Amino acid sequence: MKQALLMIIFVYGLMGLTSCQQQFEPIDYGHDACTHCKMIIMDKRFAAEMVTEKGKAYKFDDMACLLKYMEEEHINNAKTMIFVSDYSKPDNSFLDARQAVYLHNSEVFKTPMNGNLAAFATDREAAPFKEHLQNNELKWQDLESKLINQ
Template sequence: MKKSLVFSILALTILSSCINQEPKEVNLHTDECAYCKMVVSDQQFASQLVSDKGKSYPFDSIECMAAYEYQNPDMAENAKLYAADYTQKGNWLLIDNADIYRAESVPSPMGLSIFALPKQDPVPSEITDAEKMSWNETINYVVDQWDVKR
């Protein structure tokens, strides 16, 4: 009995260490946003939360992921959050390694004009109205603009 308990604990430990929290492929025009239920349609603005169990939740915008995190803090606590690199199609940025911007001249799918770039990368020269925000500021901005409830 004792051996099977030790074996079970060891097996669970090994399996949990194998959980992959890397970003998954988001299928444009097929995957549904986990927050607003719209179809993800623009790679430049897509984002995703990958849970501590390795399940990916796609979003059609950073705004939707911010609102989802606000409403689901327990799920987001050990999750990895990723945003699409606005300038490098197909490149995912861990939110901790990204700079988040808001610029009215950049129309995002959900209308709050939020996009991500790798930390320290310059904003493209054609975007002259970009305002940098922290992730917490982004969440607060979305919650305020959309009147998101917990």
């Protein structure tokens, strides 16, 4: 009896530890709603996710929603994980937002909430769009500084 009780406590303890891990939670397109605007997340090219230090995942349909949410909630924590969809590989390929390269264009990147930002893994992947658009690339620090200066 004691062994069974100890085993149950051990299993529940393990479940509690794994539920608080900081990791990406896949987005269920067509079902999950954006944390900020509450719209259903549909477009795989522009989705984003933020995972808190405690492991809570917040999902977004557009980088604009993510950035506005971070501003409104005063989130500027280096321990918060932020993921963005890779525009070049939108089938559930997510990048670390702090390492990604961004391009902004309202004509080419028509995003759900008019953020018009697309994320790429490298400068090389962004290059064809950058050359065609005559557009400067942005880094996460550029997006963060826009938040701070608003």
